[in-house]
Amino acid sequence: TDPALIRNFCIIAHIDHGKSTLADRMLQLTGVVEQRQMRAQYLDRMDIERERGITIKSQAVRMPWAAGDTAHVLNMIDTPGHVDFTYEVSRSLAACEGCVLLVDAAQGIEAQTLANLYLAMENDLTIIPVLNKIDLPAAQPDKFAAELAHLIGCDPGDVLRVSAKTGEGVEALLDEVVRQVPAPVGVADAPARAMIFDSVYDAYRGVVTYVKVVDGRLGHRDRIAMMSTGATHELLEIGVNSPEMTPADGLSVGEVGYLITGVKDVRQSKVGDTVTFQRGGATEALGGYKDPKPMVFSGIYPIDGSDYPALRDALEKLQLNDAALVYEPETSAALGFGFRVGFLGLLHLEVIRERLEREFGLDLIATAPNVVYGVTMEDGVEHTVTNPSEFPVGKVADVREPVVRATLIAPSEYIGAIMELCQTRRGVMKGMDYLSEERVELRYTLPLAEIVFDFFDALKSKTRGYASLDYEPTGEQAAALVKVDILLHGDKVDAFSAIVHKDKAYAYGVKMAAKLRELIPRQQFEVPIQAAIGSRVIARETVRAIRKDVLSKCYGGDISRKRKLLEKQKEGKKRMKMVGRVEVPQEAFIAALSSD
Numbered sequence: 001t002d003p004a005l006i007r008n009f010c011i012i013a014h015i016d017h018g019k020s021t022l023a024d025r026m027l028q029l030t031g032v033v034e035q036r037q038m039r040a041q042y043l044d045r046m047d048i049e050r051e052r053g054i055t056i057k058s059q060a061v062r063m064p065w066a067a068g069d070t071a072h073v074l075n076m077i078d079t080p081g082h083v084d085f086t087y088e089v090s091r092s093l094a095a096c097e098g099c100v101l102l103v104d105a106a107q108g109i110e111a112q113t114l115a116n117l118y119l120a121m122e123n124d125l126t127i128i129p130v131l132n133k134i135d136l137p138a139a140q141p142d143k144f145a146a147e148l149a150h151l152i153g154c155d156p157g158d159v160l161r162v163s164a165k166t167g168e169g170v171e172a173l174l175d176e177v178v179r180q181v182p183a184p185v186g187v188a189d190a191p192a193r194a195m196i197f198d199s200v201y202d203a204y205r206g207v208v209t210y211v212k213v214v215d216g217r218l219g220h221r222d223r224i225a226m227m228s229t230g231a232t233h234e235l236l237e238i239g240v241n242s243p244e245m246t247p248a249d250g251l252s253v254g255e256v257g258y259l260i261t262g263v264k265d266v267r268q269s270k271v272g273d274t275v276t277f278q279r280g281g282a283t284e285a286l287g288g289y290k291d292p293k294p295m296v297f298s299g300i301y302p303i304d305g306s307d308y309p310a311l312r313d314a315l316e317k318l319q320l321n322d323a324a325l326v327y328e329p330e331t332s333a334a335l336g337f338g339f340r341v342g343f344l345g346l347l348h349l350e351v352i353r354e355r356l357e358r359e360f361g362l363d364l365i366a367t368a369p370n371v372v373y374g375v376t377m378e379d380g381v382e383h384t385v386t387n388p389s390e391f392p393v394g395k396v397a398d399v400r401e402p403v404v405r406a407t408l409i410a411p412s413e414y415i416g417a418i419m420e421l422c423q424t425r426r427g428v429m430k431g432m433d434y435l436s437e438e439r440v441e442l443r444y445t446l447p448l449a450e451i452v453f454d455f456f457d458a459l460k461s462k463t464r465g466y467a468s469l470d471y472e473p474t475g476e477q478a479a480a481l482v483k484v485d486i487l488l489h490g491d492k493v494d495a496f497s498a499i500v501h502k503d504k505a506y507a508y509g510v511k512m513a514a515k516l517r518e519l520i521p522r523q524q525f526e527v528p529i530q531a532a533i534g535s536r537v538i539a540r541e542t543v544r545a546i547r548k549d550v551l552s553k554c555y556g557g558d559i560s561r562k563r564k565l566l567e568k569q570k571e572g573k574k575r576m577k578m579v580g581r582v583e584v585p586q587e588a589f590i591a592a593l594s595s596d
């Protein structure tokens, strides 16, 4: 295809503003998906995506569109909308020349609208502002058109209005995409360079890599090289999604499509990497490739210890499709054999956990999520801590924790509530802007550790669901952090060790000790529960001893009753874990690890 006739664009929006529904309408209007095959959110293929109504992996679809008399090719890239996947979003954007910035006409601008807009601006994309859901009775298109126009600096009359649900205005939007989005430019006779913006594992075909060709041409059977690793492959298949995979001879300047090389692991086909020829290839990669970096860790254990090999296999399989997932074996005195797993963020963690449980049928316990700490000892030795129970003891000179830049948007009546919440989470306010008379944007620097644990829920409840949040990592800060250990009868329960700010350590210790006292059954002897920082005990509770053993209730008489009781006791023991001399039912650990 002549690059002059190609338009590469994406739709960016806050979650639930109708991106996937709009994509559906476009697929229908351009005729690539027939009416009878149409189902809602066609592009959201993963079960979890469909159920939660979120888009995790991006997808690209090629659609024909005649604007006036000229046939054009539109490549639409549906981006993941969530904070955890910012890097993937940014690569999807880098594959486009323009974007549709979609805003719910009943909600207005939200935190991820802004985050995505900034990413689009960084990538120099042409931005087409669009209000969606104008069919809703609660829509306030004039008000939000003004808000949007003010934000991006255009005329309110330039803001398009559509209903992705009814299709109203969507044809006009496609015409505007052709009119406003620049055609891709590249050097046709240069060695091929293509940017990878997505790669997915398919059980039948291996890894399917999505690329945009920037220069030159990639053809069927070409030998290619990945510029970040130098790994070489043969192109077994090349083609376009329309919306199912359709093989082609090749892809040239400006075209978006997929490659299949037979590799089985997405880590061999990394988002952000540049594809070129093995021989006579380009020497300079496109843009900076970034390795995904896990930000949040959690210990994941099978409830039934014999599921450990199944858990390992499941993680291995998921990693084939998820270059950002990292894990290593870990042993816990309280929970047995499991894995320490690293995630991009909380949603990533939840999605992986859910997939492990649902797709692989595993029952799991996860420890409270923690961030990665940097620790420098007085003798200069550095530690990277991904498991709180491994926090070094001894002469610690300096502890660092990751921080994020957070953007919160809410109706102005909630400013006080948000400021109070951020304050208790050790936030530092960086700025505040009014988007309109009654809506405000607050900017904060916050420790990531304070966000990973129930921040979002707290925010929602304090603002009756009206606030939205987006954040991105911005580095590290030194902080007065300490490790709080929980001891049962003098033995540490590794799964409960936590790194907390020293001002919060006491409250944490008191809360955990009290919680465990409720959960741990009485034993033959008295069991002290202590919270301690190093050797200093900061909270203490006691589980009193039981006096009589279980058989004394039988008065020596009824044999069958006695046997029944013994069996029942044995049954119960199976799910008991020993912490030193103390028997703890696994349920107690699970309950203690759940938030609240």
Ligand code: GDP
Pocket (backbone or CB within 6 Å): 013, 014, 015, 016, 017, 018, 019, 020, 021, 022, 041, 053, 054, 055, 081, 132, 133, 134, 135, 136, 162, 163, 164, 165, 166
């Ligand atoms: P996404 O998260 O941005 O992909 O949003 P979805 O496309 O999944 O839409 C979120 C919800 O809004 C779904 O329940 C859609 O049915 C609904 N929705 C999307 N567009 C419209 C619209 O134009 N009008 C109305 N009334 N509802 C819409």
Ligand code: MG
Pocket (backbone or CB within 6 Å): 019, 020, 021, 041, 044, 053, 054, 055
């Ligand atoms: Mg979606």
